[in-house]
Amino acid sequence: MLTDGRSIPQHVVRLAQTRKTPFLAIDKKVIQHKFEQFQNAMTHARIFYAVKTNSHRRIVETLQALGSGFEVASAEELDLLLRCGVPPQRIISSNPIKIASFIEAAYGAGVQYFAFDSHDEIEKLAKLAPGSSVYLRLSVSNEDSQWPLSRKFGVETEQTVELLTHAARRSLVPWGITFHVGSQCIDGASWVNAIEKSKLAWDMARREGIELRMLNIGGGFPIEYTDSVPSIDRIAKAINEALKGAFPEDIEIFVEPGRAFVGEAGILVSTVIAKAKRNGENWLYLDIGVFNGLMESIGGIQYAMTADRDGPAHKWVVAGPSCDSFDVISNEVELPDLEIGEKVYISSAGAYTTVYASRFNGFPIPKTYFV
Known part of the structure; x- marks a missing residue:
């Protein structure tokens, strides 16, 4: 089960009001902090960032x-x-x-x-x-x-x-x-x-x-x-x-x-595009999915998801927009009873997201913005 009480930075929330989703917001200050933290912890090592990460x-x-x-x-x-x-x-x-x-x-x-x-x-x-x-x-x-x-x-x-x-x-x-x-x-x-x-x-x-x-x-x-x-x-x-x-x-x-430098620097911003109830489960569909950014969810990465408003939590199966039934991001996430058009923020998404993304089914690869 996923639950997440973390807050989303207001500059990311403001960006979501003017940018088309899905998109990835990257905070360069977090990258700098992670690099310096690593340097201080391993003073003897030469650091080589794994470019494949992002x-x-x-x-x-x-x-x-x-x-x-x-x-x-x-x-x-x-x-x-x-x-x-x-x-x-x-x-x-x-x-x-x-x-x-x-x-x-x-x-x-x-x-x-x-x-x-x-x-x-x-x-x-x-x-x-x-x-x-x-x-x-x-x-x-x-x-x-x-x-x-x-x-x-x-x-x-x-x-x-x-x-x-x-x-x-x-x-x-x-x-x-x-x-x-x-x-x-x-x-x-x-x-x-x-x-x-x-x-x-x-x-x-x-x-x-x-x-x-x-x-x-x-x-x-x-x-x-x-x-x-x-x-x-x-x-x-x-x-x-x-x-x-x-x-x-x-x-x-x-x-x-790689992941250690950029993962926590990124937040994927998505929009709810549909809801359904199937066999007793609540389904929430986003405009981002396994194929256009969240490939690592297949291997067991459980992303924290947050709405930009409070409300009683419900358990959701969260899925992507494609017509492939494999496109399920998570089988159990706790979020409010969101409506179509509301935003969902996916944390720690700076690593292995946009670089893995494809245009399968014609859905866009998320743009990246720096904040």
Whole structure:
């Protein structure tokens, strides 16, 4: 069941009076605060914002001005960064499965850091990005995350030496180890366990004469939707303690926050377009749905929803506007008895919403406004 007593900022409410819905309102001050909070919690780490989270140009410009680096996976993301003036020294690519034309473009632009997890990827990098610094993706447990990411990517520690040695033979520079604990991970112990596994791989490589210089601890840092989550400070404390003494003091630590920077900065504003009662359930239909912005609701993300007026709460099944019956945002939300035309505000919607959205059924992708 979803309940939410949070208030919506008045500048967002005022924007809703003059803008066509659905739209996404982003507060740049929240992004700045989250970045600085992260910097203070992990002073030893180099930060690379995961561009896939929300690739709006003004978000890139905001983070660039703060000194952030960026992680990209495609030529389009790379081109965005270059057009924003991001130097290639502040760009990495941690997708271990890359399109050849992207590798060529990134290397040609001066990007030097690339992830891999297979012999085929080594061959692509050796041919298209010779001499680049490469880091091996380990498979780690994702049991405490909302969105597991380890099935598709990563290798076990036993493959570490073979792959790093092969990379060196192909004139690449074995630079480090990376992992990802999964998106929206709610337990700092997941990073601790992954760091311990990385230490095993690191030591195996060192015994074979491979001197690594970087550990990339990925992203996955959680934000608040309808339930409380551990703070960045709490998770960072666990990470910092796990790193202490486990690795040489002069190694580089990379970290790739995405959701943690922009998620809570965004509010999706929608309009009620229909109501119905079906089999004893109250249905509320919005002009935004799974296909044009709320794709993560499929994977279990429960968005907090708020009306701009008070009233006795009712339980609703909330659905989107498309003619696909799969387009159900949530099966149980508490909201007042709203009328057609009234607004519903969806909090913590700055991450993985507009970037996932499509024009399925002809419905628009939400515009983004900055407040």
